[in-house]
Amino acid sequence: MAVPSPQVLVDGVAEGGIPAHDRGFAYGDGVFRTIRVDQGRLWLWPDHLAKLTSDARKLGLPLQAADHALLENEARQLTDRASGTLRLVLTRGSGPRGDRPPRPAALRRVLLFYPGATPVIPSAVRSLRLCRTRLPRLPELAGVKHLNRLPQVLARQEWPGPEPDEGLLLDADDSIVCGTMSNLFLRHGNRILTPPLEHSGVAGVVRERLLTGRIPGMEILKTTVTTAQIGVDTLLAADEVWLTNAVVGIWPVASLKDSEGRELAGWEAPGPVTTALAVGLVRLLESA
C-alpha cells in the first residue's frame, strides 16, 4: 500500500530522514504541533509557538528564542502559498543509547507538510464514542502534546476505518479528559465547562483561546468557560456539546455512543454557542 509522503524538512534539509538514534524515534522524546495552513497563512502561529515553548520547557528540550524565527522561516518555506496541514516536531536530537538525555542536547526540527484543502469551519457534525482505553496519568506532562501517543493509537483502533466519529477518552477515575485529537466542551444552561487536564490529556490552542476569552465576538455570549471534573453523567445532561481542534477549529457534536457504537444521547448540532464560536474562529482565520 502506497502511503502519500508529505513534504519534509529535517533540520532544514528537504526530504531528509530521521537518524535511527534520534531520541524522538527511540523514546518519543519530543513535542509537536499540528497547524492549519490556508494559502500559506499559518493559523494561530503565535499560539502554537507559545505552546511549543511551554511544552518543550516541561520536557527540558533546549528550544531557544533564536529558534522561533528559524521555525517560522522553515514553516513558510515548506508551505509556500499552499493550503494543507503542517506538522511541526521538535525532538531532543540524537543521543547515545539509554534513556538518560544527553547534556547538552541538540534540538532536532522536523516539519511535515500535507498539502490539501483545509476543512471549513465549523466542520461537519461528529459523534462522540466512549473509548475503552483509559488515558494514563502522567501529571508531569499533563497537557503537553508529546510523541508518546500509544493511548490515542489504541483508542483509535477501537472502531472501524473511516467512520468519522471522534473517540472520547476517560481516565482511570471515570473523568472525561479529551478526544483522541480534540478538546471537549459542553454547555449547561449558561455555563460552559471543559476538563482541567491536570493528570493527563493534551491542551490545544483553541481550548486555550476559549478559556481565556480570546475569540472574536465571544463577549456577547456573556459567559465564561471554566474547568471542571466531568463524568459521563454530566455530559449526558449537557444542553450543547462541541470539540475544538487547531486544524478544523470546531466540531459540533450530535451524539454520544458507547464503546459498542450504541447511541446514548443526542444533541441539536450545531447549537447556538457552537455557531457563535465558529463565527469567531472564522474571523480569527480571516485576520491571520
Place this chain on the structure above:
Amino acid sequence: MAVPSPQVLVDGVAEGGIPAHDRGFAYGDGVFRTIRVDQGRLWLWPDHLAKLTSDARKLGLPLQAADHALLENEARQLTDRASGTLRLVLTRGSGPRGDRPPRPAALRRVLLFYPGATPVIPSAVRSLRLCRTRLPRLPELAGVKHLNRLPQVLARQEWPGPEPDEGLLLDADDSIVCGTMSNLFLRHGNRILTPPLEHSGVAGVVRERLLTGRIPGMEILKTTVTTAQIGVDTLLAADEVWLTNAVVGIWPVASLKDSEGRELAGWEAPGPVTTALAVGLVRLLESA
C-alpha cells in the same frame, strides 16, 4: 557535541534514515528489544524473538513468522563477529496523518548496533534510587517494551549525569513496578519476589527466565519466584536485592536511596542467590 552513530539497517538498507512520517517517530507506535552481542552471538535470541512477537501482537503490528528469519539474518549481518549491543525496533511503518493505524500496515525494521565491550556478569553493584516520577497505568500494554518511553526519560533526569544508580519506578498506588531499564527481584528468607506488571512496566526476558525457572543451576536454590505487590516497606525488609537486564544479565543491589540520594537501606552485594543466578546466566551465555 558529537554523538557516536551506531551502525544501522532500516528495512535492510545500511545507514538508512527513518521517514519523518514513520509511525514509530510520529506516535511511538512500535516495539523494541535490546540484545547483548558477544562476538556475534545474540544472547537469548529465541527469548527476544518470542517477546517481540508477543509485544507486536498486543500492539497489532503485522509481524509474520516469515519476518523472524529476516530479522535474524539482518541482526547477524549487522553485528558480524563483533561484541556490543543491538537495538532492534519494529514500527507500524509509514502512515497517513492521524492516530488511526493504516490497514494493512507495513512493518518497518530498524536495527542499530553499538559496538563495544559487553559487560561482565554479574556487573558491578548498583544503588537503587526511588524516583519521584510514577509510571502511568496502561494495562493494555503492561509488560510491553514499546517506544513510549517518556516516563523513563523523566525518571532518568531526576539524578545527575554518569552516576551509575538505577532508578526505581513506583506506580500511583505506591507499588514498585520496575527499574528504568531493569526488573527488580528481592529475597525474603527462602522466598523470591518480583512485581507482577499487570498495569504498567516492562517485562524483560531475564525476568521471564527467572519466573519460569529456566536458568541453569537454579534448581539447587530450592525456591521458586513468585509475583507479588511490593511496596517500599517490603523492599526495605528484604534479605537480598538484585536487578535483571538483557544486556548486563544481573546487577547486585547494595543500597536503596530516596529521591534526594539519601541512603535508606543497604545490603550485602552480591548476595548468595544473586551469585548463583549470575553463574547460571554465564552458563547460558557460554552455551549461546
